[in-house]
Amino acid sequence: MQTARLANINLFVRDADQAYQFYQHVFGFELEPGMAHPPDFWVLNAGSATLSFQAKAAVGMNQEPVGGIELGVEVADVQATAARLQARGGQIDASNQMSWGESVDGRDLDGHRVTIYRRG
Template identity: 35%
Template sequence: MTMISRARLGNVNLLVADVARAQHFYERAFGLVMDASRSAPPHMLILGAPGCTLSLKAAQTEDVGKRTGPGSVELGFETQELEAVHAALTELGAFVRAIEDQGFGRTFDARDLDGHHLVVYTLSPENR
């Protein structure tokens, strides 16, 4: 089995019905601040929190009432060993999508063995 070093939990994604409403709530309640360079309003915002980020993503209409609808959580894992984590999850029997290049770095989506959504990513040097 492929062995990897520890991955740091760097982001939690919340699927929400109204991104603007959720932004207002988390900014007012906890003092989180939007990271404009990594956000894609109005469908996705990233709020800075000490040691982690909180992403607010618009749940799709077809997601309502499913595990991926409002109230669901995605776990985002930041790693410098993206390919190794991809291989390890594949070997463990997780559902794993292909690695993609994004504006913030490289990423892939996966589902753990219970169906929870995982986002694994490596930030590009300018986004670290």
């Protein structure tokens, strides 16, 4: 059997342009060349996968609350990244010191759960 690889995560959002700018600024993800279709669809290179944002209205989705997914983003400086998330309108829920490292749980502009962490 061929091994599969998770290559993209698509988030349905109220405003794809706003979500793209949020994730680009907070995490430094770069635009994936030739993949975006502004203003309703953007794709960022997130390291080992891409992260895309699709406007709910463009695909006929209602504005129901989000849930059921959490993005884990490994960074060098958890507190600086969390500060950028909050400065761009994201929400911080909790900060944690774990036996394996440090993490901050938060939410993006659409309420998607985001865990920012550093091992070590």
